[in-house]
Amino acid sequence: MTTITAAHFPTPELALRSTDPAELNRVRAFAEEQATAAEATRTRLAAEWSGSSAHKAAALREAHADLVRWRHRLALDAPHRLGQGLALDASRFTKTIVEGGANYDRLGYLGRLRDGASWDPATRTYRGGHDTPAHRLMLAYGQAALDRFAREGNTGDVLHNTVTLPDGKTVTGNSLVRGAAARRVADALIARIAARGRDTTRFEDGGDPLYAVTAPDEARGTMYTAGVDLLAAAEPHDVHSWQTGRYLLYQSPLTKKGSDAVLRTLLVAVGALLFTDPPTLDHDIDLRCAVLGQEAATTAPHDPTPVTAP
Numbered sequence: 001m002t003t004i005t006a007a008h009f010p011t012p013e014l015a016l017r018s019t020d021p022a023e024l025n026r027v028r029a030f031a032e033e034q035a036t037a038a039e040a041t042r043t044r045l046a047a048e049w050s051g052s053s054a055h056k057a058a059a060l061r062e063a064h065a066d067l068v069r070w071r072h073r074l075a076l077d078a079p080h081r082l083g084q085g086l087a088l089d090a091s092r093f094t095k096t097i098v099e100g101g102a103n104y105d106r107l108g109y110l111g112r113l114r115d116g117a118s119w120d121p122a123t124r125t126y127r128g129g130h131d132t133p134a135h136r137l138m139l140a141y142g143q144a145a146l147d148r149f150a151r152e153g154n155t156g157d158v159l160h161n162t163v164t165l166p167d168g169k170t171v172t173g174n175s176l177v178r179g180a181a182a183r184r185v186a187d188a189l190i191a192r193i194a195a196r197g198r199d200t201t202r203f204e205d206g207g208d209p210l211y212a213v214t215a216p217d218e219a220r221g222t223m224y225t226a227g228v229d230l231l232a233a234a235e236p237h238d239v240h241s242w243q244t245g246r247y248l249l250y251q252s253p254l255t256k257k258g259s260d261a262v263l264r265t266l267l268v269a270v271g272a273l274l275f276t277d278p279p280t281l282d283h284d285i286d287l288r289c290a291v292l293g294q295e296a297a298t299t300a301p302h303d304p305t306p307v308t309a310p
Contacts, residue, residue: 041063
């Protein structure tokens with residue numbers, strides 16, 4: 001049995017928001033924390049993995065809840081966040097989306113992801129500074145979102161992502177939002193942040209924003225249950241069930257912050273039980289699942305190779 005290591009957790013480029021080698025090394029060191037947590041989660045789940053699918057599903061839910069608490073503890077100890085933007089608020093790592101409202105994640109140009117960028121009040125964006133992997137990545141996914149509107153012939157401002165469940169039924173997953181609808185999202189986001197007592201003077205809402213918006217609560221609950229149940233029922237070497245379960249879980253985040261790290265850790269632990277070797281998750285798997293649509297996002301370049309029958 002291969003031990004889960006930091007190599008199974010490539011650092012998301014979205015976290016690489018600096019040109020300072022020391023800061024980048026600090027961010028990359030988080031993979032060690034994930035590997036330790038994933039190995040502990042695998043050991044815990046292995047003790048439950050001989051039970052029924054319902055028993056394993058309950059164990060997965062408990063493991064997920066424990067990882068949410070683990071991520072919260074790390075956030076409490078974090079010195080600061082990289083780049084511009086709101087200060088780190090550890091409480092957001094346990095606050096649920098049901099409690100706090102849908103997540104709005106901006107795509108495309110985010111000047112605050114540039115190292116050393118300065119606030120430009122005329123454009124309400126951060127300008128200048130030095131390019132970073134995070135900035136380039138979000139530009140690429142902003143274009144991917146626009147490409148998807150074009151590919152699907154959607155001339156409106158909102159693209160609702162239809163998700164097919166394992167039983168063949170469909171639900172409305174997350175949405176991609178642009179144009180006037182995106183500006184309304186930005187206004188709502190500013191109002192929400194201000195209501196929390198935060199300064200929104202330099203909130204980057206200028207330019208031509210796009211947003212990924214999480215799915216409605218009921219649909220997220222349905223997708224989460226389907227994803228957990230699918231992973232719990234998966235047979236050894238069942239790569240497709242793991243991939244589909246992964247997509248469903250990424251479509252149904254539970255908390256305002258930290259879901260990506262939690263899901264990466266859980267999915268590597270589950271994959272280590274199902275496959276010969278622990279899987280490696282692509283650094284941008286969260287964005288793939290949010291932007292590209294189910295057919296394109298269910299598989300990823302670094303996924304295990306399915307085992308074919310002789």
